[in-house]
Amino acid sequence: MKEYKLPEQINIPQTIILADGDFPSSSLAKEWLRECPYVVCCDGAVNTYLRFGKMPAAIVGDGDSLLPEIKERYVHLIHRETEQDTNDLSKAFRFCLSQGRRDITIMGATGKREDHTLGNISLLADYMEQAEVRMLTDYGLFIPIKEDSVFESFPTQQVSVFNMGATELSADGLVYPLSAFTNWWQGTLNEAIGNRFIIHVHGKVLVFRVI
Secondary structure: OEEEOOOOOOOOOOEEEOOOOOOOOHHHHHHHHHHHOOOEEEOOHHHEEEEEOOOOOOEOOOOOOOOOHHHHHHHEEEEEEEOOOOOHHHHHHHHHHHHOOOOEEOOOOOOOOOHHHHHHHHHHHOOOOOOOOOOOOOOOOEEEEEOOOEOOOOOEEEEEEOOOOOOEEEEEEEEOOOOOOOOOOHHHOOEEEEEEEEEEOOOOOEEEOOO
C-alpha cells in the first residue's frame, strides 16, 4: 500500500513544472521554487519566474506567451512545440519524461481561468500512468491514485476526493464515508479524524488535502 506524507519545506522536489496560472504565493510553494534544482516553465510562466529571481532549466510551449526580449535572450532554453492538440502543461510534462524525470510536482496550474484550472487538474489522472505526479496549490496538494493508499494527515484536516472513473471507493479515518459517487461535489469537504487515513479504491481518484 502506497503512503503519502504531508508536504514539508525540507522535502524539496527534484522536478517542478511551473504552469502559467496564478504564480504561487504560499511560503511552502515559494521555498520549493527557490530550492528545486530543475524547474521547467510553461511559456508565459517564465516571465514571472525570472522576476522571482530564478532561472529555469527549460521553457516549453508554443512560444505565444513569451515576451520578445525573453525569446531573444533565453533562446537556448526554449523547447518549442507548435502542435495544438495538447496544452503547454502537457508539453512540459512530455519534455520532463524525455529527460528521464518520473517524479514531478506541478505548480502554478490553478487560478486565472477556471476552464484552464479544471483542465489542468483533470490531467493528473492521465499523467499518473507515466510518472509519480502531484499538484501543489496555495491551499493544498492534489495526488492521483488508483490503488489503496495511506495519507499522512492531522486531526480536522480538510480532505476532498474526486472520482475520476473509480467503480469502488471507501475510506478509513475520515469523518464521512466515501462511495463511488458520480458528481465531484459529493466527495468534497470531508475531514481527517487523526494522523492518517486510508483510501480504498478500484479505479482512479484525485485526493486533495488542505495544508
